[in-house]
Amino acid sequence: MEYRKIKDEDNDGGGSSSGDLESLRGKPISVTNVASKSSELANWKRKSVVTLALTVLTSSQAILIVWSKRAGKYEYSVTTANFLVETLKCALSLAALARIWNHEGVTDDNRLSTTLDEVIVYPIPAVLYLVKNLLQYYIFAYVDAPGYQILKNLNIISTGVLYRIILKKKLSEIQWAAFILLCCGCTTAQLNSK
Template sequence: MQWYFVAVLLTILTSSQGILTTLSQSNGGYKYDYATVPFLAEVFKLLVSSLLLWRECRKSPLPRMTTEWKSVRLYPIPSIIYLIHNNVQFATLTYVDTSTYQIMGNLKIVTTGILFRLFLRRKLSNLQWMAIVLLAVGTTTSQVKGCGEASCDSLFAAPIQGYMLGVLSACLSALAGVYTEFLMKKNNDSLYWQNVQLYTFGAIFNMSRLLLDDFRGGFENGAFWQRLFDGYSITTWLVVLNLGSTGLLVSWLMKYADNIVKVYSTSMAMLLTMVLSVYLFNFKPTMQLFLGIIICMMSLQMYFAPPSTLVDIPPAVKAAPESLREVSIERRTDS
Protein backbone atom coordinates (compact mmCIF):
# COMPACT_ATOMS: atom_id res chain seq x y z
CA MET A 1 0.00 0.00 0.00
CA GLN A 2 1.45 3.35 -1.07
CA TRP A 3 1.95 6.03 1.58
CA TYR A 4 0.11 8.70 -0.41
CA PHE A 5 -3.02 6.51 -0.57
CA VAL A 6 -2.91 6.12 3.23
CA ALA A 7 -2.33 9.88 3.61
CA VAL A 8 -5.38 10.72 1.47
CA LEU A 9 -7.51 8.23 3.39
CA LEU A 10 -6.27 9.72 6.67
CA THR A 11 -7.19 13.20 5.44
CA ILE A 12 -10.74 12.08 4.63
CA LEU A 13 -11.24 10.29 7.94
CA THR A 14 -9.74 13.12 9.98
CA SER A 15 -11.88 15.73 8.25
CA SER A 16 -15.02 13.72 9.03
CA GLN A 17 -14.20 13.45 12.76
CA GLY A 18 -15.43 16.91 13.65
CA ILE A 19 -18.46 16.56 11.40
CA LEU A 20 -19.49 13.20 12.92
CA THR A 21 -18.90 14.52 16.44
CA THR A 22 -21.14 17.51 15.71
CA LEU A 23 -23.83 15.26 14.24
CA SER A 24 -23.69 13.04 17.36
CA GLN A 25 -24.81 15.95 19.53
CA SER A 26 -28.40 16.36 20.64
CA ASN A 27 -29.73 19.84 21.41
CA GLY A 28 -26.21 21.21 21.56
CA GLY A 29 -24.94 18.60 24.03
CA TYR A 30 -23.94 14.97 24.35
CA LYS A 31 -26.28 12.29 25.63
CA TYR A 32 -23.29 10.01 26.11
CA ASP A 33 -20.13 10.36 28.18
CA TYR A 34 -17.65 11.67 25.61
CA ALA A 35 -14.72 10.42 27.76
CA THR A 36 -15.74 6.85 26.86
CA VAL A 37 -15.17 7.45 23.12
CA PRO A 38 -11.32 7.51 23.27
CA PHE A 39 -11.37 4.44 25.52
CA LEU A 40 -13.54 2.45 23.11
CA ALA A 41 -11.42 3.66 20.18
CA GLU A 42 -8.28 2.32 21.93
CA VAL A 43 -10.05 -1.01 22.56
CA PHE A 44 -11.10 -1.14 18.89
CA LYS A 45 -7.51 -0.51 17.71
CA LEU A 46 -6.22 -3.12 20.14
CA LEU A 47 -8.70 -5.75 18.90
CA VAL A 48 -7.98 -5.06 15.21
CA SER A 49 -4.21 -5.11 15.77
CA SER A 50 -4.45 -8.34 17.80
CA LEU A 51 -6.48 -10.00 15.04
CA LEU A 52 -4.01 -8.92 12.34
CA LEU A 53 -1.08 -10.07 14.49
CA TRP A 54 -2.75 -13.46 14.99
CA ARG A 55 -3.18 -13.85 11.23
CA GLU A 56 0.44 -12.83 10.69
CA CYS A 57 1.65 -15.40 13.26
CA ARG A 58 -0.11 -18.20 11.35
CA LYS A 59 2.13 -17.57 8.36
CA SER A 60 5.69 -18.68 7.94
CA PRO A 61 8.17 -17.29 8.81
CA LEU A 62 6.93 -15.87 12.09
CA PRO A 63 6.98 -12.07 12.41
CA ARG A 64 9.66 -10.48 14.54
CA MET A 65 8.42 -9.58 18.04
CA THR A 66 10.75 -8.12 20.65
CA THR A 67 9.50 -9.07 24.12
CA GLU A 68 12.37 -7.76 26.24
CA TRP A 69 11.24 -5.47 29.04
CA LYS A 70 13.73 -2.74 28.11
CA SER A 71 11.90 -2.46 24.78
CA VAL A 72 8.32 -2.90 26.05
CA ARG A 73 8.76 -0.28 28.80
CA LEU A 74 9.15 2.46 26.16
CA TYR A 75 5.59 2.09 24.86
CA PRO A 76 3.71 3.72 27.79
CA ILE A 77 5.63 6.97 27.22
CA PRO A 78 3.47 8.26 24.30
CA SER A 79 0.33 7.63 26.38
CA ILE A 80 1.85 9.59 29.28
CA ILE A 81 2.77 12.48 26.95
CA TYR A 82 -0.76 12.56 25.50
CA LEU A 83 -2.21 12.46 29.03
CA ILE A 84 -0.13 15.50 30.02
CA HIS A 85 -1.04 17.18 26.71
CA ASN A 86 -4.76 16.75 27.36
CA ASN A 87 -4.47 18.39 30.78
CA VAL A 88 -2.41 21.26 29.35
CA GLN A 89 -5.05 21.60 26.65
CA PHE A 90 -7.81 22.16 29.19
CA ALA A 91 -5.60 24.55 31.17
CA THR A 92 -4.88 26.57 28.02
CA LEU A 93 -8.58 26.96 27.25
CA THR A 94 -9.12 28.59 30.66
CA TYR A 95 -6.96 31.53 29.51
CA VAL A 96 -7.67 31.83 25.78
CA ASP A 97 -10.74 31.44 23.59
CA THR A 98 -11.27 28.62 21.11
CA SER A 99 -10.21 30.61 18.04
CA THR A 100 -6.93 31.72 19.64
CA TYR A 101 -6.25 28.15 20.78
CA GLN A 102 -6.80 26.77 17.28
CA ILE A 103 -4.44 29.34 15.78
CA MET A 104 -1.74 28.63 18.38
CA GLY A 105 -2.21 24.90 17.72
CA ASN A 106 -0.63 25.44 14.31
CA LEU A 107 2.71 25.88 16.08
CA LYS A 108 2.90 22.09 16.25
CA ILE A 109 3.58 22.08 12.49
CA VAL A 110 6.86 23.92 13.00
CA THR A 111 7.73 22.19 16.29
CA THR A 112 7.20 18.81 14.62
CA GLY A 113 9.75 19.76 11.95
CA ILE A 114 12.24 20.91 14.60
CA LEU A 115 11.87 17.79 16.77
CA PHE A 116 11.88 15.67 13.61
CA ARG A 117 15.33 17.09 12.86
CA LEU A 118 16.70 16.98 16.42
CA PHE A 119 15.54 13.57 17.66
CA LEU A 120 15.25 11.50 14.49
CA ARG A 121 18.29 13.07 12.79
CA ARG A 122 16.29 13.57 9.61
CA LYS A 123 17.69 16.34 7.47
CA LEU A 124 15.28 18.65 5.67
CA SER A 125 16.27 20.83 2.76
CA ASN A 126 15.88 24.60 2.90
CA LEU A 127 12.96 24.31 0.50
CA GLN A 128 11.23 21.81 2.79
CA TRP A 129 11.71 24.10 5.80
CA MET A 130 10.15 26.91 3.80
CA ALA A 131 7.24 24.62 2.92
CA ILE A 132 6.65 23.70 6.59
CA VAL A 133 6.61 27.36 7.65
CA LEU A 134 4.33 28.15 4.72
CA LEU A 135 1.96 25.37 5.83
CA ALA A 136 1.75 26.90 9.32
CA VAL A 137 1.07 30.31 7.78
CA GLY A 138 -1.62 28.87 5.50
CA THR A 139 -3.50 27.01 8.23
CA THR A 140 -3.31 30.06 10.50
CA THR A 141 -4.57 32.34 7.73
CA SER A 142 -7.57 30.10 7.12
CA GLN A 143 -8.54 30.31 10.81
CA VAL A 144 -8.13 34.06 11.31
CA LYS A 145 -11.48 35.78 11.42
CA GLY A 146 -12.30 39.13 9.93
CA CYS A 147 -11.42 42.17 11.99
CA GLY A 148 -15.05 43.24 11.91
CA GLU A 149 -15.97 40.30 14.14
CA ALA A 150 -16.12 40.52 17.91
CA SER A 151 -13.55 37.78 18.41
CA CYS A 152 -10.87 39.72 16.53
CA ASP A 153 -10.05 41.82 19.60
CA SER A 154 -9.57 38.71 21.75
CA LEU A 155 -6.83 37.27 19.58
CA PHE A 156 -4.02 39.11 21.39
CA ALA A 157 -5.90 39.90 24.61
CA ALA A 158 -5.15 36.67 26.50
CA PRO A 159 -2.79 36.57 29.52
CA ILE A 160 0.80 35.53 28.96
CA GLN A 161 0.09 32.24 30.77
CA GLY A 162 -2.32 31.28 28.00
CA TYR A 163 0.28 31.75 25.28
CA MET A 164 2.91 29.87 27.27
CA LEU A 165 0.56 26.94 27.80
CA GLY A 166 -0.41 27.04 24.12
CA VAL A 167 3.24 26.75 23.07
CA LEU A 168 3.73 23.91 25.59
CA SER A 169 0.67 22.12 24.19
CA ALA A 170 2.03 22.37 20.64
CA CYS A 171 5.43 21.05 21.76
CA LEU A 172 3.87 18.12 23.63
CA SER A 173 1.73 17.17 20.63
CA ALA A 174 4.77 17.24 18.34
CA LEU A 175 6.90 15.34 20.88
CA ALA A 176 4.31 12.56 21.17
CA GLY A 177 4.19 12.16 17.39
CA VAL A 178 7.97 12.17 16.92
CA TYR A 179 8.51 9.76 19.81
CA THR A 180 5.89 7.39 18.41
CA GLU A 181 7.69 7.41 15.06
CA PHE A 182 10.94 6.62 16.88
CA LEU A 183 9.28 3.59 18.51
CA MET A 184 7.83 2.34 15.25
CA LYS A 185 11.14 2.57 13.40
CA LYS A 186 13.66 1.63 16.05
CA ASN A 187 13.59 -2.04 15.02
CA ASN A 188 12.08 -4.39 12.44
CA ASP A 189 9.31 -5.67 14.71
CA SER A 190 5.92 -6.41 13.22
CA LEU A 191 3.73 -3.30 12.92
CA TYR A 192 0.83 -5.17 14.50
CA TRP A 193 2.95 -6.24 17.49
CA GLN A 194 4.02 -2.64 18.02
CA ASN A 195 0.39 -1.53 17.76
CA VAL A 196 -0.68 -4.10 20.34
CA GLN A 197 1.83 -2.67 22.80
CA LEU A 198 0.86 0.95 22.08
CA TYR A 199 -2.87 0.39 22.30
CA THR A 200 -2.70 -1.83 25.37
CA PHE A 201 -1.15 1.00 27.35
CA GLY A 202 -3.47 3.49 25.66
CA ALA A 203 -6.52 1.53 26.80
CA ILE A 204 -5.10 1.24 30.33
CA PHE A 205 -4.50 4.99 30.62
CA ASN A 206 -7.94 5.88 29.23
CA MET A 207 -9.57 3.42 31.62
CA SER A 208 -7.61 4.98 34.49
CA ARG A 209 -8.94 8.39 33.47
CA LEU A 210 -12.54 7.07 33.59
CA LEU A 211 -11.96 5.52 37.01
CA LEU A 212 -10.45 8.78 38.27
CA ASP A 213 -13.56 10.66 37.09
CA ASP A 214 -15.73 8.15 38.99
CA PHE A 215 -13.68 8.65 42.17
CA ARG A 216 -13.94 12.43 41.88
CA GLY A 217 -17.70 12.14 41.45
CA GLY A 218 -18.04 9.72 44.34
CA PHE A 219 -19.50 7.07 42.00
CA GLU A 220 -22.70 9.10 41.97
CA ASN A 221 -23.67 7.69 38.56
CA GLY A 222 -22.13 4.27 39.17
CA ALA A 223 -18.95 2.80 37.70
CA PHE A 224 -18.10 3.74 34.11
CA TRP A 225 -18.57 0.18 32.80
CA GLN A 226 -22.19 0.22 34.00
CA ARG A 227 -23.00 3.24 31.82
CA LEU A 228 -20.41 2.69 29.09
CA PHE A 229 -22.90 2.64 26.21
CA ASP A 230 -25.55 4.94 27.67
CA GLY A 231 -26.78 7.45 25.10
CA TYR A 232 -24.88 5.82 22.22
CA SER A 233 -26.40 6.10 18.75
CA ILE A 234 -25.30 4.95 15.31
CA THR A 235 -23.52 8.28 14.80
CA THR A 236 -21.66 7.86 18.09
CA TRP A 237 -20.44 4.43 17.03
CA LEU A 238 -19.28 5.97 13.75
CA VAL A 239 -17.25 8.47 15.78
CA VAL A 240 -15.60 5.57 17.65
CA LEU A 241 -14.86 3.66 14.44
CA ASN A 242 -13.56 6.81 12.77
CA LEU A 243 -11.25 7.63 15.68
CA GLY A 244 -9.97 4.05 15.85
CA SER A 245 -9.39 3.77 12.10
CA THR A 246 -7.57 7.10 12.08
CA GLY A 247 -5.20 5.84 14.78
CA LEU A 248 -4.42 2.70 12.79
CA LEU A 249 -3.62 4.76 9.68
CA VAL A 250 -1.38 7.09 11.70
CA SER A 251 0.62 4.13 13.04
CA TRP A 252 1.06 2.86 9.47
CA LEU A 253 2.37 6.27 8.37
CA MET A 254 4.72 6.39 11.36
CA LYS A 255 6.13 3.02 10.37
CA TYR A 256 6.46 3.44 6.61
CA ALA A 257 6.40 7.22 6.07
CA ASP A 258 7.07 9.97 8.63
CA ASN A 259 5.57 12.65 10.86
CA ILE A 260 5.68 15.35 8.20
CA VAL A 261 3.31 13.33 6.00
CA LYS A 262 0.96 13.01 8.97
CA VAL A 263 1.16 16.76 9.62
CA TYR A 264 0.21 17.51 6.02
CA SER A 265 -2.68 15.02 6.17
CA THR A 266 -4.14 16.53 9.33
CA SER A 267 -3.65 20.09 8.07
CA MET A 268 -5.39 19.33 4.79
CA ALA A 269 -8.14 17.58 6.79
CA MET A 270 -8.75 20.78 8.74
CA LEU A 271 -9.19 22.74 5.52
CA LEU A 272 -11.45 20.04 4.07
CA THR A 273 -13.58 20.14 7.22
CA MET A 274 -14.04 23.89 6.88
CA VAL A 275 -15.04 23.50 3.23
CA LEU A 276 -17.54 20.72 4.01
CA SER A 277 -18.98 22.81 6.84
CA VAL A 278 -20.05 25.35 4.22
CA TYR A 279 -22.52 22.80 2.81
CA LEU A 280 -23.43 20.87 5.97
CA PHE A 281 -23.67 23.55 8.65
CA ASN A 282 -24.16 26.75 6.62
CA PHE A 283 -20.67 27.90 7.50
CA LYS A 284 -19.90 31.17 5.72
CA PRO A 285 -16.68 30.91 3.70
CA THR A 286 -14.24 33.76 4.11
CA MET A 287 -11.53 35.23 1.97
CA GLN A 288 -9.04 34.05 4.60
CA LEU A 289 -10.18 30.45 4.08
CA PHE A 290 -9.59 30.55 0.33
CA LEU A 291 -6.25 32.29 0.80
CA GLY A 292 -5.22 29.68 3.40
CA ILE A 293 -6.13 26.84 1.04
CA ILE A 294 -4.01 28.36 -1.75
CA ILE A 295 -1.03 28.82 0.59
CA CYS A 296 -1.31 25.24 1.90
CA MET A 297 -1.47 23.81 -1.62
CA MET A 298 1.66 25.79 -2.51
CA SER A 299 3.35 24.37 0.59
CA LEU A 300 2.33 20.84 -0.40
CA GLN A 301 3.83 21.31 -3.85
CA MET A 302 7.04 22.77 -2.44
CA TYR A 303 7.64 20.00 0.10
CA PHE A 304 7.00 16.91 -2.02
CA ALA A 305 7.97 18.06 -5.50
CA PRO A 306 11.60 17.67 -6.59
CA PRO A 307 13.41 21.01 -6.74
CA SER A 308 14.00 20.66 -10.47
CA THR A 309 10.25 20.93 -11.12
CA LEU A 310 9.96 24.15 -9.12
CA VAL A 311 12.83 26.11 -10.61
CA ASP A 312 13.63 25.93 -14.27
CA ILE A 313 17.39 25.96 -14.20
CA PRO A 314 18.96 25.48 -17.59
CA PRO A 315 21.62 22.79 -17.61
CA ALA A 316 25.12 24.10 -17.44
CA VAL A 317 26.81 23.66 -20.78
CA LYS A 318 30.53 23.35 -20.65
CA ALA A 319 32.21 25.19 -23.44
CA ALA A 320 34.36 22.93 -25.55
CA PRO A 321 37.99 23.94 -25.40
CA GLU A 322 39.24 25.46 -28.57
CA SER A 323 41.71 23.41 -30.47
CA LEU A 324 45.16 24.71 -30.14
CA ARG A 325 47.30 25.21 -33.19
CA GLU A 326 51.01 25.41 -33.16
CA VAL A 327 52.26 28.58 -34.78
CA SER A 328 55.86 28.64 -35.92
CA ILE A 329 57.62 31.95 -35.72
CA GLU A 330 60.64 32.50 -37.86
CA ARG A 331 63.25 34.70 -36.47
CA ARG A 332 65.28 36.65 -38.99
CA THR A 333 68.43 38.38 -38.22
CA ASP A 334 69.75 41.02 -40.60
CA SER A 335 73.36 40.57 -41.24
Protein backbone atom coordinates in the same frame (compact mmCIF):
# COMPACT_ATOMS: atom_id res chain seq x y z
CA MET B 1 -22.10 37.17 36.70
CA GLU B 2 -18.94 38.16 38.61
CA TYR B 3 -18.40 41.17 36.31
CA ARG B 4 -21.95 42.40 36.88
CA LYS B 5 -21.52 42.11 40.66
CA ILE B 6 -18.29 44.14 40.59
CA LYS B 7 -19.80 46.77 38.32
CA ASP B 8 -22.86 47.10 40.60
CA GLU B 9 -20.60 47.57 43.64
CA ASP B 10 -18.69 50.33 41.84
CA ASN B 11 -21.92 52.09 40.86
CA ASP B 12 -23.27 51.94 44.43
CA GLY B 13 -20.13 53.69 45.73
CA GLY B 14 -21.14 56.96 44.02
CA GLY B 15 -19.10 59.00 41.56
CA SER B 16 -18.85 58.25 37.87
CA SER B 17 -20.53 55.11 36.59
CA SER B 18 -18.27 54.78 33.53
CA GLY B 19 -16.32 51.90 35.12
CA ASP B 20 -12.93 53.08 33.83
CA LEU B 21 -9.78 53.35 35.93
CA GLU B 22 -10.05 57.12 36.31
CA SER B 23 -13.45 56.81 37.97
CA LEU B 24 -12.06 54.28 40.46
CA ARG B 25 -9.17 56.52 41.58
CA GLY B 26 -9.33 57.16 45.30
CA LYS B 27 -11.78 54.30 45.97
CA PRO B 28 -10.70 51.36 48.08
CA ILE B 29 -9.97 48.14 46.18
CA SER B 30 -12.67 45.62 46.94
CA VAL B 31 -11.80 42.08 48.00
CA THR B 32 -14.10 40.77 45.28
CA ASN B 33 -12.11 42.63 42.63
CA VAL B 34 -8.80 41.22 43.88
CA ALA B 35 -10.26 37.70 44.07
CA SER B 36 -11.57 38.07 40.54
CA LYS B 37 -8.15 39.11 39.23
CA SER B 38 -6.39 36.24 41.01
CA SER B 39 -9.00 33.84 39.62
CA GLU B 40 -8.39 35.21 36.11
CA LEU B 41 -4.64 34.78 36.56
CA ALA B 42 -5.11 31.20 37.78
CA ASN B 43 -7.32 30.43 34.76
CA TRP B 44 -4.75 31.98 32.42
CA LYS B 45 -1.97 29.87 33.97
CA ARG B 46 -4.09 26.72 33.71
CA LYS B 47 -4.90 27.41 30.05
CA SER B 48 -1.23 28.09 29.30
CA VAL B 49 -0.13 24.80 30.90
CA VAL B 50 -2.81 22.84 29.04
CA THR B 51 -1.90 24.48 25.72
CA LEU B 52 1.80 23.78 26.23
CA ALA B 53 1.11 20.17 27.24
CA LEU B 54 -1.12 19.62 24.22
CA THR B 55 1.51 21.09 21.91
CA VAL B 56 4.30 18.93 23.35
CA LEU B 57 2.21 15.75 23.36
CA THR B 58 0.85 16.09 19.83
CA SER B 59 4.20 17.00 18.32
CA SER B 60 6.09 14.31 20.21
CA GLN B 61 3.59 11.57 19.30
CA ALA B 62 4.80 11.36 15.70
CA ILE B 63 8.44 11.46 16.74
CA LEU B 64 7.98 8.70 19.33
CA ILE B 65 6.11 6.45 16.89
CA VAL B 66 8.88 6.82 14.29
CA TRP B 67 11.53 6.35 16.99
CA SER B 68 9.91 3.07 18.11
CA LYS B 69 10.42 1.44 14.69
CA ARG B 70 13.27 -1.04 14.29
CA ALA B 71 14.43 -1.77 10.75
CA GLY B 72 11.24 -0.21 9.37
CA LYS B 73 8.95 -2.41 11.50
CA TYR B 74 7.30 -2.20 14.88
CA GLU B 75 8.40 -4.80 17.41
CA TYR B 76 5.06 -4.58 19.18
CA SER B 77 1.41 -4.97 18.31
CA VAL B 78 0.04 -1.71 16.94
CA THR B 79 -3.48 -2.69 18.00
CA THR B 80 -2.37 -3.40 21.56
CA ALA B 81 -0.49 -0.11 21.72
CA ASN B 82 -3.63 1.73 20.61
CA PHE B 83 -5.74 -0.12 23.16
CA LEU B 84 -3.31 0.67 25.98
CA VAL B 85 -3.19 4.36 25.04
CA GLU B 86 -7.00 4.61 25.12
CA THR B 87 -7.13 2.67 28.40
CA LEU B 88 -4.62 5.06 29.95
CA LYS B 89 -6.62 8.07 28.76
CA CYS B 90 -9.80 6.58 30.24
CA ALA B 91 -8.06 5.90 33.57
CA LEU B 92 -6.66 9.46 33.73
CA SER B 93 -10.09 10.91 32.91
CA LEU B 94 -11.77 8.83 35.62
CA ALA B 95 -9.07 9.84 38.13
CA ALA B 96 -9.65 13.52 37.28
CA LEU B 97 -13.40 13.04 37.65
CA ALA B 98 -12.93 11.31 41.03
CA ARG B 99 -10.76 14.24 42.15
CA ILE B 100 -13.46 16.72 41.15
CA TRP B 101 -16.10 14.66 42.95
CA ASN B 102 -13.94 14.63 46.10
CA HIS B 103 -13.49 18.42 46.07
CA GLU B 104 -16.87 19.60 44.79
CA GLY B 105 -19.15 16.64 45.27
CA VAL B 106 -21.45 15.26 42.60
CA THR B 107 -23.43 18.09 40.99
CA ASP B 108 -25.62 18.48 37.95
CA ASP B 109 -22.60 19.83 36.04
CA ASN B 110 -20.25 16.92 36.75
CA ARG B 111 -22.61 13.97 37.08
CA LEU B 112 -22.18 11.06 34.67
CA SER B 113 -25.45 10.67 32.85
CA THR B 114 -26.47 9.91 29.30
CA THR B 115 -29.42 8.88 27.21
CA LEU B 116 -29.83 6.07 24.72
CA ASP B 117 -29.97 8.59 21.86
CA GLU B 118 -26.50 9.85 22.81
CA VAL B 119 -25.01 6.38 23.23
CA ILE B 120 -26.27 5.22 19.83
CA VAL B 121 -24.12 7.77 17.98
CA TYR B 122 -20.92 7.19 20.02
CA PRO B 123 -19.70 4.25 17.88
CA ILE B 124 -19.50 6.38 14.73
CA PRO B 125 -16.74 8.77 15.87
CA ALA B 126 -15.16 5.97 17.93
CA VAL B 127 -14.66 3.75 14.87
CA LEU B 128 -13.34 6.69 12.82
CA TYR B 129 -10.92 7.55 15.62
CA LEU B 130 -9.78 3.91 15.87
CA VAL B 131 -9.12 3.69 12.13
CA LYS B 132 -7.23 7.02 12.18
CA ASN B 133 -5.03 5.91 15.06
CA LEU B 134 -4.25 2.55 13.47
CA LEU B 135 -3.51 4.09 10.07
CA GLN B 136 -1.17 6.54 11.71
CA TYR B 137 1.29 3.74 12.51
CA TYR B 138 1.25 2.45 8.95
CA ILE B 139 1.61 5.93 7.44
CA PHE B 140 4.95 6.29 9.24
CA ALA B 141 6.30 3.43 7.13
CA TYR B 142 6.23 5.83 4.16
CA VAL B 143 6.46 9.33 5.64
CA ASP B 144 8.85 10.86 8.17
CA ALA B 145 7.59 12.64 11.30
CA PRO B 146 7.88 16.26 10.03
CA GLY B 147 6.27 15.29 6.71
CA TYR B 148 3.42 13.63 8.58
CA GLN B 149 2.79 16.73 10.69
CA ILE B 150 2.65 18.87 7.54
CA LEU B 151 0.34 16.46 5.73
CA LYS B 152 -1.84 16.24 8.82
CA ASN B 153 -2.74 19.90 8.26
CA LEU B 154 -4.62 18.82 5.15
CA ASN B 155 -7.41 17.73 7.50
CA ILE B 156 -8.13 21.42 8.04
CA ILE B 157 -8.85 21.78 4.33
CA SER B 158 -11.06 18.70 4.18
CA THR B 159 -12.90 19.87 7.30
CA GLY B 160 -13.55 23.25 5.67
CA VAL B 161 -14.83 21.68 2.45
CA LEU B 162 -17.05 19.20 4.31
CA TYR B 163 -18.26 22.02 6.55
CA ARG B 164 -19.39 23.84 3.42
CA ILE B 165 -20.90 20.80 1.66
CA ILE B 166 -22.53 18.89 4.53
CA LEU B 167 -23.49 21.68 6.92
CA LYS B 168 -24.09 24.17 4.08
CA LYS B 169 -22.28 26.93 5.96
CA LYS B 170 -20.68 29.74 3.98
CA LEU B 171 -17.00 30.41 4.42
CA SER B 172 -15.54 33.87 4.04
CA GLU B 173 -13.08 34.79 1.29
CA ILE B 174 -10.33 35.00 3.89
CA GLN B 175 -11.07 31.45 5.07
CA TRP B 176 -10.95 30.14 1.48
CA ALA B 177 -7.69 32.02 0.89
CA ALA B 178 -6.27 30.45 4.07
CA PHE B 179 -7.30 26.98 2.85
CA ILE B 180 -5.61 27.56 -0.51
CA LEU B 181 -2.41 28.85 1.14
CA LEU B 182 -2.37 25.92 3.54
CA CYS B 183 -2.83 23.48 0.67
CA CYS B 184 0.01 25.16 -1.30
CA GLY B 185 2.24 25.05 1.78
CA CYS B 186 1.58 21.35 2.40
CA THR B 187 2.21 20.56 -1.26
CA THR B 188 5.45 22.51 -1.58
CA ALA B 189 6.78 21.09 1.70
CA GLN B 190 6.59 17.63 0.13
CA LEU B 191 8.47 18.54 -3.04
CA ASN B 192 11.86 16.96 -3.44
CA SER B 193 14.56 19.51 -2.65
CA LYS B 194 17.15 17.86 -4.94
